[in-house]
Amino acid sequence: MAKNKHRGSSFDSFLDEEGMLDEVEAIAIKRVLASEVAAYLLANDVRKAAFAKRIHTSRSQLDRLLDAENPSVTLQTMVKAARGIGKKLEVSLG
Structure with a gap:
């Protein structure tokens, strides 16, 4: 029986090995x-x-933000949307 190379590893390490970690985290x-x-x-x-209108973006850009399956949204729109709901978008490098 073949040994599973992922046994005992984290899901993040699996996604990283598959080259999908960045995309999955962003989504x-x-x-x-x-x-x-x-x-x-x-x-x-x-x-x-x-x-x-209140956050100074287009309706289509807001629709892209609200579509959970659409990764095409700018960081600027994300910041505006967070501010628009009274929150602050924080990006950190860990």
């Missing part, structure tokens, strides 16, 4: 932000067009 971060923004819009009865 996870974006999904958290998208979820927070969507919850804010719903809880405060704010329309997407009004929110996009």
